[in-house]
Amino acid sequence: MSRQGITSDPHAGFDRPGRRSRPRTKDRPTYDKAVPAIVVTVDRGRFRCLIEGQDQVVSTTKARNLGRKAVIVGDRVRLVGDTSGDEGSLARIVEVDERETVLRRTADDDDPFERPIVANADQLVIVTALADPPPRVGMIDRILVAAYDAGLDPVLVLTKADLGSPDELIAAYRPLGVPVVTTEPGSELSELRRLLAGHRSVLVGHSGVGKSTLVNALIPDIHREVGEVNEVTGRGRHTSTSAIALALPDPGGWVIDTPGVRSFGLSHVTPDSFIAAFSDLADIVEDCPRGCRHDSTEPECALDAAVADGRLSAERLESFRRMERAFG
Ligand SMILES: Nc1nc2c(ncn2[C@@H]2O[C@H](COP(=O)(O)OP(=O)(O)OP(=O)(O)O)[C@@H](O)[C@H]2O)c(=O)[nH]1
Numbered sequence: 352m353s354r355q356g357i358t359s360d361p362h363a364g365f366d367r368p369g370r371r372s373r374p375r376t377k378d379r380p381t382y383d384k385a386v387p388a389i390v391v392t393v394d395r396g397r398f399r400c401l402i403e404g405q406d407q408v409v410s411t412t413k414a415r416n417l418g419r420k421a422v423i424v425g426d427r428v429r430l431v432g433d434t435s436g437d438e439g440s441l442a443r444i445v446e447v448d449e450r451e452t453v454l455r456r457t458a459d460d461d462d463p464f465e466r467p468i469v470a471n472a473d474q475l476v477i478v479t480a481l482a483d484p485p486p487r488v489g490m491i492d493r494i495l496v497a498a499y500d501a502g503l504d505p506v507l508v509l510t511k512a513d514l515g516s517p518d519e520l521i522a523a524y525r526p527l528g529v530p531v532v533t534t535e536p537g538s539e540l541s542e543l544r545r546l547l548a549g550h551r552s553v554l555v556g557h558s559g560v561g562k563s564t565l566v567n568a569l570i571p572d573i574h575r576e577v578g579e580v581n582e583v584t585g586r587g588r589h590t591s592t593s594a595i596a597l598a599l600p601d602p603g604g605w606v607i608d609t610p611g612v613r614s615f616g617l618s619h620v621t622p623d624s625f626i627a628a629f630s631d632l633a634d635i636v637e638d639c640p641r642g643c644r645h646d647s648t649e650p651e652c653a654l655d656a657a658v659a660d661g662r663l664s665a666e667r668l669e670s671f672r673r674m675e676r677a678f679g
């Protein structure tokens with residue numbers, strides 16, 4: 352039996368009914384006996400999949416019928432072939448379920464294409480250190496925009512609270528309704544555990560912010576599990592270009608660690624697609640003149656009128672406009 356890359360309850364999380372429904376692909380093929388599984392890592396054409404309802408991770412490739420269709424971490428898939436997980440065994444992915452959500456990134460600065468990296472997450476956890484490295488509000492804002500655009504609920508985790516004060520960042524992000532958790536060495540993680548419980552949370556953070564420290568604290572036996580993944584891929588977790596899905600201990604949920612995410616392309620985000628994430632603001636801007644970008648240079652933006660007559664707090668509008676500038 353192998354359980355590489357995975358800890359604790361494989362039933363928790365991905366196959367739990369989410370807020371959204373779980374449609375199957377339309378062109379139902381004839382793979383009646385195909386085994387449902389979840390992709391936990393991707394490495395050079397090999398996909399490690401956790402078989403649903405079993406404590407079993409198997410190595411797979413993409414079947415030819417999928418063509419150029421991408422398979423990414425978090426995808427719900429169907430497998431045929433040798434799903435024993437025995438050494439040297441290789442199953443085939445014959446079907447990929449429709450995705451509830453997709454998080455994309457731009458691979459690097461001279462790559463104009465946005466690539467899907469994580470499927471079916473429902474939460475995006477931005478991990479930022481309060482010092483060493485210092486926080487960058489512009490980067491947090493860009494990641495927040497990407498989260499809202501992808502339909503993921505953001506959470507902000509501020510690490511190294513022993514080295515700096517969280518007050519400024521809390522003041523900047525609480526008005527948006529973003530849950531903010533601070534951590535420091537030895538700190539109690541119950542609030543963070545509560546926010547992660549039952550969710551599929553993508554962790555995003557700059558190198559050195561303390562992401563590994565956090566994952567190790569959340570998943571006590573992770574060192575052993577990561578070691579097993581390394582045997583399979585021949586590479587360390589931090590040199591991998593793939594995300595990895597890790598099951599959380601009781602009461603369950605998943606974290607999807609993303610060592611490679613450096614930037615998010617926001618070119619496809621428009622003020623209107625973005626404002627939809629804030630239902631109170633979306634209601635107000637219905638009164639805006641056509642084509643209003645809702646920024647502070649707009650003379651007749653209804654958001655300013657709403658602040659003037661007390662329907663909207665000035666802090667919330669300021670936080671919203673600062674974030675809007677991140678892609679404007
Ligand atoms: N003072 C302080 N140091 C911390 C805290 N959390 C982590 N560190 C230290 O910060 C350094 C980086 O921590 P990691 O957990 O390796 O950070 P990471 O984000 O995983 O970084 P990479 O491994 O480069 O991706 C280590 O020396 C940790 O001991 C904290 O809350 N306070």
Ligand SMILES: [Zn+2]
Pocket residue numbers: 636639640643644645646649651652653654
């Ligand atoms: Zn407006």
